[in-house]
Amino acid sequence: MTVFYKFEGKMYINITNGCPCRCVFCLRDNGDSIKDNDSLWLEHEPSYEEIIAAYEAFDKSGITDAVFCGYGEPTVRADMMVRVAQYIKDNSDMRIRLNSNGLVKLIHPDFDITSLKGLIDSVSISLNAPDACRYNEVTRPSFGEKSFDIMLDFAREMKNVCGNVAFTVVDIISEDEISRCQSLADSMGIPLRVRHYITDNESYT
Ligand code: SF4
DSSP states (O other), X not given: OOSEXXXXXXXXXXXXXXXXXXXXXXXXXXXXXXXXXXXXXXXXOOXXXXXXXXXXXXXXXXXXXXXXXXXXXXXXXXHHHHHHHHHHHHHOOOEEEEEEOSXXXXXXXXXXXXXXXXXXXXXXXXXXXXXHHHXXXXXXXXXXXXXXXXXXXXXXXXXXXXXXXXXXXXXXXXXXXXXXXXXXXXXXXXXXXEEOOOSSSSOOO
16 A cells, blocks of 8 residues: 655655546546556555554655645545644654645535645645636536635635645646636736646656
């Protein structure tokens, strides 16, 4: 079971395979590992004790950055993510990034986003589309079209929590749509990164 793995010099943290979305570009449909790491499909969701044991056993030499990512949406286990981030902060100098679909308030309506303050240093949020209708087609969230606005609210709130927020889109949408995503990101003062669609297991960041 791979909870921690190295990718491009960073330590990735895989705590769940759960996700309320079915993005059309999701790598979960195209393989189950990243580079030469073992399968990222978890046999079961690891307990806090299992995660900490895996962290302690992981070779962290030279690693300065940790990323909650993996083959699921980390905020499906938001409380566990907070506990693990706290442990990493207490026991290292690593910066911690969260890669998220931004839907934690739909997944866990009672989750307090401000609890991420001081734990999550940066967040990368999947914008995916320029409007709610296209977002619904590309991301296919179980919550439906309201997800788009909730995701944007999460991005706004995270600007206050960690100040370092970025959006991503995958280049499966049209150039015009990417341009509209850029305008939306600009209007929110959030940088946008365009990711190239990949169909193999070369990257999942
Ligand atoms: S949010 Fe991430 S894990 Fe979930 S379906 Fe989309 S790409 Fe896959």
